[in-house]
Amino acid sequence: MRRYSQQTRILCAVDCIIFGYDGIDLKLLVIQRSFQPFKGKWSLVGGFIKSTESAEDAARHILKDLTGLDGIYMEQLHTFTNVQRDSVERTISIAFFALIDIQKYRQQLSEDFHPVWFPINQFPELIFDHTQMVELAKEKLRYKAAQHPLLFELLPDKFTMPQLQNLYESVYNITFDKGNFNRKIISTQLLTKLKEKDKLSSKKGAFYYKVDTKKYNASAHSFLNFIPRPTVLSQSIK
Amino acid sequence: MRRYSQQTRILCAVDCIIFGYDGIDLKLLVIQRSFQPFKGKWSLVGGFIKSTESAEDAARHILKDLTGLDGIYMEQLHTFTNVQRDSVERTISIAFFALIDIQKYRQQLSEDFHPVWFPINQFPELIFDHTQMVELAKEKLRYKAAQHPLLFELLPDKFTMPQLQNLYESVYNITFDKGNFNRKIISTQLLTKLKEKDKLSSKKGAFYYKVDTKKYNASAHSFLNFIPRPTVLSQSIK
DNA sequence: TCAAAAGTGTTCACAGTACACCCATGC
DNA sequence: GCATGGGTGTACTGTGAACACTTTTGA
Numbered sequence: 001m002r003r004y005s006q007q008t009r010i011l012c013a014v015d016c017i018i019f020g021y022d023g024i025d026l027k028l029l030v031i032q033r034s035f036q037p038f039k040g041k042w043s044l045v046g047g048f049i050k051s052t053e054s055a056e057d058a059a060r061h062i063l064k065d066l067t068g069l070d071g072i073y074m075e076q077l078h079t080f081t082n083v084q085r086d087s088v089e090r091t092i093s094i095a096f097f098a099l100i101d102i103q104k105y106r107q108q109l110s111e112d113f114h115p116v117w118f119p120i121n122q123f124p125e126l127i128f129d130h131t132q133m134v135e136l137a138k139e140k141l142r143y144k145a146a147q148h149p150l151l152f153e154l155l156p157d158k159f160t161m162p163q164l165q166n167l168y169e170s171v172y173n174i175t176f177d178k179g180n181f182n183r184k185i186i187s188t189q190l191l192t193k194l195k196e197k198d199k200l201s202s203k204k205g206a207f208y209y210k211v212d213t214k215k216y217n218a219s220a221h222s223f224l225n226f227i228p229r230p231t232v233l234s235q236s237i238k
Numbered sequence: 239m240r241r242y243s244q245q246t247r248i249l250c251a252v253d254c255i256i257f258g259y260d261g262i263d264l265k266l267l268v269i270q271r272s273f274q275p276f277k278g279k280w281s282l283v284g285g286f287i288k289s290t291e292s293a294e295d296a297a298r299h300i301l302k303d304l305t306g307l308d309g310i311y312m313e314q315l316h317t318f319t320n321v322q323r324d325s326v327e328r329t330i331s332i333a334f335f336a337l338i339d340i341q342k343y344r345q346q347l348s349e350d351f352h353p354v355w356f357p358i359n360q361f362p363e364l365i366f367d368h369t370q371m372v373e374l375a376k377e378k379l380r381y382k383a384a385q386h387p388l389l390f391e392l393l394p395d396k397f398t399m400p401q402l403q404n405l406y407e408s409v410y411n412i413t414f415d416k417g418n419f420n421r422k423i424i425s426t427q428l429l430t431k432l433k434e435k436d437k438l439s440s441k442k443g444a445f446y447y448k449v450d451t452k453k454y455n456a457s458a459h460s461f462l463n464f465i466p467r468p469t470v471l472s473q474s475i476k
Numbered sequence: 477t478c479a480a481a482a483g484t485g486t487t488c489a490c491a492g493t494a495c496a497c498c499c500a501t502g503c
Numbered sequence: 504g505c506a507t508g509g510g511t512g513t514a515c516t517g518t519g520a521a522c523a524c525t526t527t528t529g530a
Contacts, residue, residue: 004327005250007286012319012330048245051328079317081250081293089242090289092332094252094317162509171248179511180493202508203501224259400482418520422482440481442527 011091014058015046015130017137018066020102020117022152024207027102027117027172028134030126031067034114037088042124045113045131046093055094062097067105073153074098077137084139085129093129097137099153142171149190149219150209160198160206161185161220190215246400249329252296253284253368255315258306258340258355259392262402264408265340265355266372267304268364272352280362282371283351284331286362295466297334303441304351305343311391312336314373325365331367335375337391383409387457390449398436398444399423 018029038172045066049058055076063072077095085091087189102117118124120138125131151167165181185191191213197205256267268280283304287296293314301310315333323329342354356362358376363369383389389405403419423429430450435443 004249007249008289010250010287010289011242011245012248012250049248049319049330051246051248052321054321055317055330079293080315081287081332083290084290092287092293094319094330099379159508177492177494179495180508182510184492200486200503203502204499204507204509206509398482415519415521416482417484417522422519439530440527440530442480442482444482 011089012049013091013095014092015044015048015095016059016062017097017134019099021167022102026120028120028123029115031115035143038127041127043127044130059096068103072098072100077140080129094134101156103156111203140177158194158208158210160208162206249327249333250287251284251329252293253282253298253331253333254297255335255372257337259405260340264358266358267353267355269351269353276365279365281365282368293332301336307342310336310338315378318367333371339394341394358420395445396448398446400444
């Protein structure tokens with residue numbers, strides 16, 4: 001029965017799986033702990049939930065402290081509650097995954113941590129069940145980005161179609177036909193074409209686009225079907 | 239920093255959003271509390287997490303106690319952590335949603351609770367943030383069942399195509415063309431056609447099908463696209 | 477024989493794919 | 504002018520939607 005007074009109170013943490021994209025690979029931000037216990041071990045960024053804040057508040061604070069950025073895309077991933085998951089004390093952890101523009105991040109390095117970006121497929125061993133958290137976050141990112149306009153969060157304010165296509169190709173490890181990709185993205189009407197071109201990666205130059213914030217916010221929850229469904233039978237792997 | 243000893247310990251609960259289907263409507267199972275605090279108020283089934291069990295263990299126990307059933311479909315929905323959500327004491331709640339075969343359930347009524355099935359669109363006011371939990375669970379059920387073979391969990395071991403179609407129509411509140419629906423379901427190859435017919439709802443009778451458990455388990459995580467995507471523009475509402 | 481529900485067949489439109497082709501520009 | 508990457512045009516194909524049609528059987 002619900003007898004409050006007789007129940008166990010449990011230590012509650014949040015941990016953040018932070019993704020970034022450097023133009024080539026999808027990256028994961030982890031920190032090397034500079035304090036005990038487990039000093040020197042790699043870990044996700046995290047912290048304990050205070051009595052005055054929700055898990056979302058806690059995660060936001062952590063992200064702000066680490067990156068200096070407000071308004072980072074962030075959502076609850078899963079809550080990890082195995083009795084043995086934390087070897088110091090029984091702790092449950094509410095995991096969040098976050099997407100940030102790696103360029104904005106670079107400008108502001110927090111000194112309290114020692115954060116390092118690793119390619120999403122080559123990151124070091126992490127403490128506790130953090131590796132499992134990352135794997136789940138990767139799955140969820142792929143799952144969700146297949147139908148929702150999510151990956152824009154990883155790009156700068158203006159970006160080109162080839163850049164966007166590269167991002168999708170990195171995330172899914174498949175190649176897309178550029179013509180079909182362009183048309184599909186354009187057809188969502190979520191982007192505004194700018195007059196300016198990026199001339200760094202080609203002679204002709206590629207037009208910049210930016211997210212149409214109004215439409216983006218309005219459609220963030222609807223289905224968009226960016227990625228061909230893996231219908232179990234046929235899928236073109238890179 | 240991660241100083242374990244100085245941190246707040248928090249009361250942790252699980253709450254279960256239990257769905258059933260009676261052949262006509264999607265139903266929600268709630269209990270009327272027979273104990274203080276909030277005696278007489280409607281509430282989701284729940285309980286506190288013990289120091290010796292995970293949230294999943296706790297949820298499984300609660301479901302078992304309530305329904306007498308093992309192996310119920312169940313998954314984590316979301317963790318609710320607002321500081322003010324529980325008016326007795328700051329409590330976080332890990333919400334689970336569960337799908338059960340309402341027929342099996344009927345055979346075994348637990349006396350410890352006073353459970354009542356309500357139609358999913360007409361349930362009473364619930365304590366704390368339980369209404370919000372139910373709304374989120376409805377959303378997730380619709381979202382997930384659109385692509386995963388999930389709704390079979392709500393049906394008896396053998397069922398007919400018209401029954402399955404009715405279930406989908408209740409969940410999404412749209413009507414499907416029976417021909418197209420049949421073909422779509424058959425094409426998944428997840429069902430085995432039985433020789434037996436159900437003759438209760440028509441003169442001709444409809445063949446029973448059962449889930450091919452092997453294929454079902456294998457494909458539970460792949461995309462199946464049961465429901466036409468609401469492409470923002472066109473959708474046939476009942 | 478007729479009504480009612482189960483189940484099949486057929487047409488049509490359109491989205492997704494593949495791929496050929498044109499464009500702009502630096503060297 | 505030619506190589507390179509950006510971008511457009513187009514034909515083909517398979518899936519999903521619409522709906523007409525056949526089947527079965529109880530009353």
